[in-house]
Amino acid sequence: MRVPHSAAGLLLAAGVGLTGCTTVVAGVASPPGGGPRTDAELPVHLAEAGDEADRNARNAVADVLAWWEEMAPQLHGGDFDGLDGGVWSIDPAETDPADLPRGDCFSDDVADLAENAYYCGDDDAVVYDRAWLADLADEYGPFMVAEIMAHEIAHAVQADVGLDAPSIVAETQAECFAGAWTRWVVDGNAAHVAVRPAELDPYLLGYLYFADAPGTSPDAEDAHGSLFDQLSAFQEGYADGARACAAFDDSRLFTQQESDPARVKDDLPAGEVVAVADEVLDAFWREALAAGFPGTDALGGRLTEPDVRAADGVACGGADLGLQYCPADGSVRYDSAGLLEPAYTDVGDFAVPALLGLPYGLAVRDQRGLTVDGPAAVAGAACATGWLTREAFDGEIEDVRLAPGDVDEAATALLRYATDPAVLAPSGLSGFELVDAFRRGFVDGGDRCGF
Incomplete structure (x- = not known):
């Protein structure tokens, strides 16, 4: 699930007395801004004609599904059959609840779906707020929409293989798979989505938006991880591929730390x-x-x-x-x-x-x-x-x-x-x-x- 978390309150607790190592981000020439090469023909329920967020989401879903057609047999020994419940686009200001199917994945109050994108296992569907995706694209570039779709479909794959892991493991693994898919896109393999290497910088700043608030327990039921936990998972997938993501488990190092009153102090004074x-x-x-x-x-x-x-x-x-x-x-x-x-x-x-x-x-x-x-x-x-x-x-x-x-x-x-x-x-x-x-x-x- 991709939901916003507060990034405020970053602290340093220092008791100090005053006494060749990078991934080369190569790629092929592509349209600027994470925009599409060609548009996919893939149904998105309740999508608005001409809506750019819907367009970006549709193209991304098509390419992510194509990537998983290649990767699922290699990683899990079987096919990934896609989303039985499809992809749903809503806008809290416009969507009529009567147009939504009945079920655990949808609320009678459309406002409950605002500022969110999620995979719902009960209906095997991905649901997103297109107005929210449009705002994120304005802030961090249109590739943010594509990455969110990659993240949510990774959750569908996790459900398909029966992943049983703490939330922080599942969320960072999904982000790792999104990173591996991104490298596939950068290398020119996607039919619909394109992104240039330099355009990944503003996307990474989006982790400020999605990171768990500092002090959140890594064992929380909905823990997603710190900014570094999520960012490093994405980069690991980008650098090392989907097999590295498949190896994620609860032995992985996470920097998300529950607040400890003994360690949490005010920031050091600016003058020191x-x-x-x-x-x-x-x-x-x-x-x-x-x-x-x-x-x-x-x-x-x-x-x-x-x-x-x-x-x-x-x-x-x-x-x-x-x-x-x-x-x-x-x-x-x-x-x-x-x-x-x-x-x-x-x-x-x-x-x-x-x-x-x-x-x-x-x-x-x-x-x-x-x-x-x-x-x-x-x-x-x-x-x-x-x-x-x-x-x-x-x-x-x-x-x-x-x-x-x-x-x-x-x-x-x-x-x-x-x-x-x-x-x-x-x-x-x-x-x-x-x-x-x-x-x-x-x-x-x-x-x-x-x-």
């Missing part, structure tokens, strides 16, 4: 967050080089802690950027008013160490004789930021504790800011690729980061 972030980065890299972390050997060598300071309008190498590693003096520079303060306010306090982790990672690369320019260098720094976040999440960095939502803040900060050429020197990486590098560092540790 950069100093704390500097301390966290220093502590992480000292440990990574000298001792390592569980599952990752020490990198070796010693850290010369870079000077982390506000740029104050002083450009390095002729560039005036929001984030910068300056090889001339080994410093890490940032724009406080133009970048870190808005990121702190709009995303949360853990956005600050996540963003500073990029130029800091480049500084460490330079100290180790590695390149500091280009996609491999920036992807390595993003991967290391994911690695740092995982060690903090696991409590492996002394005096650092993450609160529910902090991992989401890190991923969101990379998506929102790190591809802006005014923030970071252009590397050729999309937001999708940066966050995928972060994901791999978080999931697999430093061995994937090229240090």
Whole structure:
């Protein structure tokens, strides 16, 4: 089920005293904006003639069903026969309840179906609010409509094979299958839906809308997962294919955490967050080089802690950027008013160490004789930021504790800011690729980061 959840209240609980690793998003030329190649001839009950949301949904359903015709025999040893109850389009402001079939999938009050898209097993049908899908398409691009259809039909497949799993497993697995289907679309295999790789960036920001509110229990009856849980599932499907999705079970790592009063604190004061972030980065890299972390050997060598300071309008190498590693003096520079303060306010306090982790990672690369320019260098720094976040999440960095939502803040900060050429020197990486590098560092540790 795809329903909105609040993304407010992201926190960092830090007890700190002030004392080659990305998926290449390749694809074929396609129409812009996630729009259709050709229109499918597939019935959608109560669809409005000429409605763009209905058109996008119809085309997506046709292509998703075609993909499952290929994948179901490979994954489950049998065919997927589609949706016996079909696909239903409703608009709470226009749909007459008398036009809907009687059954558990439909309410006599059409308002109960508002702002939702869901698979209903009782009737083996997918139902969606077309007005809501239109709003989502305006905000995140028309591919959002296609992905929602892919997610819901994945639930139909789960029902067909008798999946018995907690909600968070079923929901993230459905998102993983949507990611695997998306790669199939990007590679030019779909007859009706098209999307260009760069158009995946705004789609990923849609997870801000669908993520469970920070502090929601992962064991909740309707748990969908955190932003990172959903986003990483989508990217895993995109990178590793549907077989990786089929392996999802309750042993999977989820970052969704139930609120613990002992860990939930207010955001760090704005005036302290950069100093704390500097301390966290220093502590992480000292440990990574000298001792390592569980599952990752020490990198070796010693850290010369870079000077982390506000740029104050002083450009390095002729560039005036929001984030910068300056090889001339080994410093890490940032724009406080133009970048870190808005990121702190709009995303949360853990956005600050996540963003500073990029130029800091480049500084460490330079100290180790590695390149500091280009996609491999920036992807390595993003991967290391994911690695740092995982060690903090696991409590492996002394005096650092993450609160529910902090991992989401890190991923969101990379998506929102790190591809802006005014923030970071252009590397050729999309937001999708940066966050995928972060994901791999978080999931697999430093061995994937090229240090």
